[in-house]
Ligand code: SF4
């Protein structure tokens with residue numbers, strides 16, 4: 001039984017012009033101790049899918065799924081009280097902006113203590129010991145001093161370490177990290193990723209890392225979900241994905257990696273942007289930006305072919321880096 005088992009997840013928001021499907025048809029099955037990545041540009045619905053899983057979206061969001069289970073418990077059937085016990089305890093999440101996730105009015109110690117009190121309990125002294133332990137575990141020097149610090153007295157990297165300490169304070173079995181390094185300096189980014197991977201290994205928790213950066217995926221994940229405009233466009237293990245991307249969007253993301261771009265002066269970027277609520281094209285949502293798009297792509301929305309384990313959302317999935325698309329015949333690759 002998978003630890004997190006989600007099938008056919010959809011999230012719709014009511015807008016003045018009707019329902020907007022921010023996420024549609026996302027499947028993710030994470031086993032105990034696995035490291036997954038959800039990758040895509042901003043606007044791909046990565047955060048929304050995971051916030052929906054955590055039950056953290058505002059009530060105006062309509063969340064539906066064919067299946068949504070954590071450790072065999074149907075999340076959709078739980079009362080909000082039961083759900084709160086899981087969220088923040090067995091399943092926890094960290095976000096991009098550590099500074100805005102911490103409360104500026106309370107010390108680091110008070111905020112960690114509050115988490116532990118809510119989910120684990122224990123005496124004041126036990127909780128204090130646990131907090132010191134956690135700060136040491138996430139690599140904060142001099143925990144006895146830092147525990148009394150206020151968020152503004154810490155750097156972005158230190159604040160993210162505190163957020164991680166809070167997220168693991170209740171020994172979660174699943175940690176979701178939403179762009180945890182995007183707001184940080186490059187040198188600090190690597191340290192935070194290393195920390196997350198070390199904690200994952202030490203504790204055996206499962207980790208889902210949300211990122212827009214294929215470089216981060218390469219260094220961390222074993223399994224990858226690629227999302228575009230709220231749709232899951234392919235799902236593969238990291239080696240196969242890098243060797244044989246099946247979806248043209250994945251191929252485009254990969255070709256923007258510095259090591260793949262070769263010694264061109266400028267990194268190739270994917271022309272255009274992810275379509276928003278008002279400019280979704282007909283047919284395949286990626287068609288305005290796809291180098292292989294045909295008339296058929298502009299008219300008919302693709303569905304994954306039966307028997308495709310990557311569940312590629314494309315009329316012409318790439319095979320060993322070659323597109324069988326009629327439009328692609330003669331396209332130099
Ligand atoms: Fe490109 Fe067509 Fe595949 Fe969409 S369906 S990704 S437009 S080839």
Ligand code: MG
Nearest residue numbers: 046047048179
């Ligand atoms: Mg996001």
